[in-house]
Amino acid sequence: xxxxxxxxxxxxxxxxWMIPTALENLRMLFEKTGIPHESVQLDAxxxxxxxxxxxxxxxxxxxxxxxxGPAKAxxxxxxxxxxxxxxxxxxxxxxxxxPKGEYYSFLKKVAGRRSKDILAEALPxxxxxxxxxxxxxxxxxxxxxxxxxxxxxxxxLGEDIVPFELAGVRSGxxxxxxxxxxAREIVITIPEYERRLRDHYVILSAEERRRKITEEMAGVxxxxxxxxxxxxxxITEFPTPITGSFDTQFLExxxxxxxxxxxxxxxxxxxxDSEGKLAPQFVAVMNIxxxxxxxxxxxxxxxxxxxxxxxxFFWETDQKxxxxxxxxxxxxxxxxxxxxxxxxxHDKIExxxxxxxxxxxxxxxxxxxxxxxxxxxxxxxxxxQGVVGGLYARVQGEPEPVWQAIYDHxxxxxxxxxxxxxxxxxxxxxADKVDTLRSCFGVGLxxxxxxxxxxxxxxxxxVVRILVEGKVDLPIRSLLGxxxxxxxxxxxxxxxYFRDIRGFKYDEVNAAMAAxxxxxxxxxxxLIRVQRLRPTADFEPLAAAFKRIxxxxxxxxxxxxxxxxxxxxxxxxxRDLHHEAQALAGQPIEGAISRLRPKVxxxxxxxxxxxxxERIRQNxxxxxxxxxxxxxxxxxxxxIVTNS
Amino acid sequence: xxxxxxxxxxxxxxxxxxxxxxxxxxxxxxxxxxxxSETFLRVLGPKPYSVAYVxxxxxxxxxRYGDNPNRLYKHSQLQxxxxxxxxxxxxxxxxxxxxxxxxxxxxxxxLEEDNWEAPxxxxxxxxxxxxxxxxxxxxxxxFQQCGGIxxxxxxxxxxxxxxxxxxxxxxxxxxxxxxxxxxxxxxxVRYQDELQYSVYNFEMAEIATLWKLxxxxxxxxxxxxxxxxxxxxxxxxxxxLPTYDQVLKCSNLFNTLDSRGAISVTERQAVIQRVRxxxxxxxxxWVDQQSEQSS
Numbered sequence: 001x002x003x004x005x006x007x008x009x010x011x012x013x014x015x016x017w018m019i020p021t022a023l024e025n026l027r028m029l030f031e032k033t034g035i036p037h038e039s040v041q042l043d044a045x046x047x048x049x050x051x052x053x054x055x056x057x058x059x060x061x062x063x064x065x066x067x068x069g070p071a072k073a074x075x076x077x078x079x080x081x082x083x084x085x086x087x088x089x090x091x092x093x094x095x096x097x098x099p100k101g102e103y104y105s106f107l108k109k110v111a112g113r114r115s116k117d118i119l120a121e122a123l124p125x126x127x128x129x130x131x132x133x134x135x136x137x138x139x140x141x142x143x144x145x146x147x148x149x150x151x152x153x154x155x156x157l158g159e160d161i162v163p164f165e166l167a168g169v170r171s172g173x174x175x176x177x178x179x180x181x182x183a184r185e186i187v188i189t190i191p192e193y194e195r196r197l198r199d200h201y202v203i204l205s206a207e208e209r210r211r212k213i214t215e216e217m218a219g220v221x222x223x224x225x226x227x228x229x230x231x232x233x234x235i236t237e238f239p240t241p242i243t244g245s246f247d248t249q250f251l252e253x254x255x256x257x258x259x260x261x262x263x264x265x266x267x268x269x270x271x272x273d274s275e276g277k278l279a280p281q282f283v284a285v286m287n288i289x290x291x292x293x294x295x296x297x298x299x300x301x302x303x304x305x306x307x308x309x310x311x312x313f314f315w316e317t318d319q320k321x322x323x324x325x326x327x328x329x330x331x332x333x334x335x336x337x338x339x340x341x342x343x344x345x346h347d348k349i350e351x352x353x354x355x356x357x358x359x360x361x362x363x364x365x366x367x368x369x370x371x372x373x374x375x376x377x378x379x380x381x382x383x384x385q386g387v388v389g390g391l392y393a394r395v396q397g398e399p400e401p402v403w404q405a406i407y408d409h410x411x412x413x414x415x416x417x418x419x420x421x422x423x424x425x426x427x428x429x430x431a432d433k434v435d436t437l438r439s440c441f442g443v444g445l446x447x448x449x450x451x452x453x454x455x456x457x458x459x460x461x462x463v464v465r466i467l468v469e470g471k472v473d474l475p476i477r478s479l480l481g482x483x484x485x486x487x488x489x490x491x492x493x494x495x496x497y498f499r500d501i502r503g504f505k506y507d508e509v510n511a512a513m514a515a516x517x518x519x520x521x522x523x524x525x526x527l528i529r530v531q532r533l534r535p536t537a538d539f540e541p542l543a544a545a546f547k548r549i550x551x552x553x554x555x556x557x558x559x560x561x562x563x564x565x566x567x568x569x570x571x572x573x574x575r576d577l578h579h580e581a582q583a584l585a586g587q588p589i590e591g592a593i594s595r596l597r598p599k600v601x602x603x604x605x606x607x608x609x610x611x612x613x614e615r616i617r618q619n620x621x622x623x624x625x626x627x628x629x630x631x632x633x634x635x636x637x638x639x640i641v642t643n644s
Numbered sequence: 645x646x647x648x649x650x651x652x653x654x655x656x657x658x659x660x661x662x663x664x665x666x667x668x669x670x671x672x673x674x675x676x677x678x679x680x681s682e683t684f685l686r687v688l689g690p691k692p693y694s695v696a697y698v699x700x701x702x703x704x705x706x707x708r709y710g711d712n713p714n715r716l717y718k719h720s721q722l723q724x725x726x727x728x729x730x731x732x733x734x735x736x737x738x739x740x741x742x743x744x745x746x747x748x749x750x751x752x753x754x755l756e757e758d759n760w761e762a763p764x765x766x767x768x769x770x771x772x773x774x775x776x777x778x779x780x781x782x783x784x785x786x787f788q789q790c791g792g793i794x795x796x797x798x799x800x801x802x803x804x805x806x807x808x809x810x811x812x813x814x815x816x817x818x819x820x821x822x823x824x825x826x827x828x829x830x831x832x833v834r835y836q837d838e839l840q841y842s843v844y845n846f847e848m849a850e851i852a853t854l855w856k857l858x859x860x861x862x863x864x865x866x867x868x869x870x871x872x873x874x875x876x877x878x879x880x881x882x883x884x885l886p887t888y889d890q891v892l893k894c895s896n897l898f899n900t901l902d903s904r905g906a907i908s909v910t911e912r913q914a915v916i917q918r919v920r921x922x923x924x925x926x927x928x929x930w931v932d933q934q935s936e937q938s939s
Contacts, residue, residue, distance in 0.1 A: 012734055012755070013754075013755040013756075013757075013772060015757035016757075046755075134759070134770070136769075136770040136786055136788060136798075137788070137798060138729065138786055138798045139798070140728065140796060140797055140798060141794050141795065141796045141797075148770070149731075149786075151731065179734075179738065179748075179753070180738070180748040180749050180753070181749060184735075235754055235756065236754075266778050268778075284752075284778060286752035287752055287753070287754055288749065288750075288751075288752055291750075291752075292750065293750055295750050295751055295777065296750075296751060296752045296777045298777075298815075299751070299752075299776070299777025299778060299779060299812065300777055300778035302779075302815070302817065303777070303778040303779045304778070305817065306713065306714050306817065309713070309714075310712070310714065310715075313712065332905070334912070334913075337913050
C-alpha cells in the first residue's frame with residue numbers, strides 16, 4: 001500500500017518573482033530525502049508553497065546488516081559481551097571468515113523506517129533550505145531564516161499528520177483560506193485539500209489563476225504583457241480583473257509615460273483601441289471575487305488620475321527649462337562617487353564626447369542625453385530615463401537623429417531588447433556603456449560571481465550587440481583601452497554572446513576568436529563561414545591536421561622567422577604541398593579546403609618533419625608555420641574539436 | 645465619513661486596546677516616525693515594547709508650496725511599533741483598517757514586496773507596501789537591524805500615511821480638501837505651513853547659517869558620545885537621549901541643505917556618513933547603557 005503526501009508551508013506574502021524558483025528548489029530538496037514516490041506536484045500562492053506527492057511507501061523495506069564482533073580467538077568474556085550488547089544469545093553468533101582472519105559476527109535485521117518518521121525528521125531542514133535571494137528572521141536573533149514568517153504548516157502522509165515543529169509552528173492538518181473571504185482555520189484531508197481551499201477563495205493552481213485572469217479580461221483588447229501577467233498570478237490567491245477608465249485628456253501625454261505609470265507603478269494592463277492605439281482604459285487585477293459596489297474600480301481610477309496629474313505637472317514644469325540649459329546642473333549629479341572629482345554626470349558626458357570625436361549629431365546627443373536626470377519626471381519615473389530626455393529633445397526642436405539617439409541610448413537593456421534604431425543612437429549608447437565599463441574597471445569595481453551592482457555585464461553585452469548587430473565599424477579593443485581585466489571581461493561577453501545567444505558551437509567560437517576579435521562584425525562573418533564549412537567532408541580532417549601542425553610547432557618552440565628555401569623542399573608531397581599552398585594563398589578558405597586537405601594528409605603520411613638535417617627540419621617547420629598562418633585567418637582550425 | 649482627526653482617534657484607540665503605549669509626537673523635527681527615539685532606540689535590546697504615535701514628518705524636498713494635491717513638505721505618519729511582532733500581526737493590521745470603516749471584503753488589499761532601508765540610521769528591514777485599491781496606504785516592515793546592530797526581538801513597524809488614508813476614505817482628490825475636523829479642511833489647517841516652509845527651504849534658508857548649525861549640532865553630539873564611558877559607574881545617568889536629539893537636528897539640517905541645492909556630489913555621501921556615524925554611535929551606547937540597567 002502506498003500513501004499520498006501533502007506539505008503546505010503557510011507564510012506571509014512571498015514576493016511573486018521568487019516563487020517559481022522556490023518551488024523548483026523545494027522539489028529538489030524533497031527528492032534528496034530519498035523517499036520513493038511516483039509523482040510530485042508543486043503549487044503556490046503568495047501565502048503558501050505546496051508540495052504533493054503520490055505513492056510513498058508506508059515504510060522503507062527491511063534490510064540486513066552484518067555486525068562484526070571480536071576475533072574467534074578472543075576470550076569468551078568478550079564474545080559474551082558482544083552478544084549481550086546485540087541482545088542475542090551467544091549461540092546465535094556465526095563465524096565470518098575475512099581477509100584479516102575469523103571473527104564472530106551477527107546478521108542484524110533492520111526494520112525499515114516509517115516514511116512518516118523520516119519525513120518528520122527531514123522536513124524542517126527541507127523547508128529551511130529552500131533558497132531565497134533575501135531572507136529574514138522573525139522569532140528573534142539567531143532564529144530560523146525564511147523569506148517571510150512561516151505561520152502554519154500542513155504535513156500529511158495519508159491520513160496521518162507528519163509531526164514536527166519549526167519556528168514555533170507545529171505541523172498539522174489546518175490550512176488557512178483567503179485573508180478576508182475565507183476562514184482562518186480550515187481542517188483538510190489530502191483528497192479534499194484543493195477543493196476546500198477553493199471553497200475559501202484560494203485557487204491553488206497558478207495555471208488556473210492565469211486562465212481566470214485571461215478569460216475574464218477577454219472582452220478588452222489589452223497590450224500583451226506576459227511578465228505582468230505572471231506577477232499578478234503570484235500576488236493573488238483569487239484574481240479577478242476589472243476594467244477602469246481615465247480621462248481622454250491624459251492621452252496628450254506621451255504614451256511611454258502613461259504606460260509606465262500603469263505598468264510599473266500600478267500593475268495595470270494597458271488597453272488598445274481597434275487601431276492599436278492606447279485607449280483611455282486599463283485592467284487591474286484584484287485579489288477578491290467581485291467589485292459589486294464599484295469601490296475598487298473607482299479607487300484605482302482615482303489613484304491613476306492622481307498619478308497622471310503628477311506626471312502632467314512634471315511634464316509641464318520640466319518644459320520650463322530646456323535640456324540644453326541643464327547641462328551645467330549635471331555637475332551636481334553623481335555618476336560614480338569612486339571617481340572623486342571626475343565622478344559627476346557632467347564629467348561622464350565630457351568623456352563620452354571625447355570618445356565620439358567629430359560626429360556632430362552624436363556629440364550633441366551625448367551632451368544632452370543625461371540632462372533628463374535633473375527633470376522632475378525622471379526623478380519620479382526613473383525607469384523612463386533616456387526616453388523622457390528623447391521626448392523633451394523632440395519637443396524642444398532637436399533634429400530627429402539627436403532626439404532618437406537620446407531616447408534610445410540606454411538600449412539594449414536586456415537580451416530581448418532591441419539595440420538603438422539608428423547609427424547616432426548606437427554610437428551614443430556605445431560611448432555611454434564603454435565609459436561606464438572603463439570607469440568602473442578603472443577604480444576596481446569589477447563584477448564577481450553573482451555580484452554586479454553596476455550592471456557591467458549588461459553594459460558589456462550591450463556593447464557587443466551594438467557592434468555586431470548594428471554592424472558598427474569600430475575596433476572594440478581601441479574602445480576598451482588597455483585594462484587587461486576589462487579586455488578579458490569583454491572577451492568573455494563576446495564568447496557568451498556568440499555561443500549562448502547566437503548558438504554557435506563553443507569550439508567554433510574559440511577557433512574564430514583565436515584568429516582575432518577586434519572587429520566584431522568581421523568575427524560574426526567568419527563564424528558564419530566556419531559554421532557552413534563544418535559539415536563539409538574535408539573540414540574535420542583538415543582541422544585535425546591543423547591541430548597536429550600546431551602541436552608540432554609548439555613542441556619545436558617554433559615561431560617563424562626563418563626564410564623558406566624552396567630548394568630544400570623534397571620533391572613529392574612536400575613540394576606539392578608548398579605549391580598548393582602558394583596557389584591557394586589569399587583565396588577564400590571555402591575553395592581551398594578540398595584542395596589543401598589531400599596534400600596535407602599526404603605530407604604527414606610521407607614526410608618526416610623532424611628530419612635529421614637541421615636546415616631541412618627548420619625549412620619544414622617554416623612550411624607548416626606559413627601554412628597555419630595563411631589558412632588561419634578565418635579561424636584557428638586547430639581549436640575545432642574533432643571526432644577523429 | 646470620518647474626519648482626519650477621527651481616523652487618528654480610532655487608530656490610536658485600536659492600538660491602545662492591543663497593548664500599545666500611546667505617545668504624542670516627538671518635539672524635534674524628523675523626516676520619518678522611525679527616527680524618533682521611541683522607535684530608533686526602543687527597538688534595540690531585549691525588552692518588549694509596543695508604542696503608537698502620530699509623527700509629523702518633514703521632507704523639505706517634497707514641499708510644493710501647497711500647489712500639489714498629493715505632495716507635502718510635512719505629512720502625518722501613524723507609527724506603530726510592536727516589539728516583538730505578534731504572530732497575527734498582519735491580521736491585527738487589517739483589523740485596524742476595518743476599525744476605520746474599510747470593508748476588506750469589498751476592497752482590494754495587497755501586500756507587495758518592499759524592503760525598507762535608512763542608510764543614515766544604519767537600519768533596514770523586510771516587508772511590504774500595503775496597497776488598497778491601488779493606493780499605497782502603509783509600509784509594513786520587520787526590522788532586522790538598527791544602528792548597524794542585529795535586533796534581539798524582531799519588531800514590526802507599521803506606518804500609515806494618514807493624509808492618503810483619509811483622502812481615500814473621504815473620496816477626495818486633493819489632500820487639501822479632506823476634512824480635518826467638522827468645518828475645517830486640511831488646507832485650512834496646513835496650507836500656510838506648506839507654503840511658508842517651501843519658500844524657506846527652497847528660497848530663503850541661509851546656507852552658511854544652516855551649515856554652521858549643522859556643525860554645531862554635530863560637534864555637540866560628538867562631544868557627548870566621546871564622553872560616554874561604558875566602564876563608568878555613572879553611565880546610567882548619561883544623557884544619551886539628548887545626544888540623539890543633536891543627531892536628529894543634524895539630519896533635518898542635512899535635508900534642508902539638500903533641498904536648498906547646497907550639497908555637492910562629493911559632499912553628499914560624506915555628509916550622510918557623518919550623520920550615520922553619530923546615529924550608530926548613539927545606538928551602540930544605548931544598547932550598552934540599557935543592558936547594564938536590566939542586569
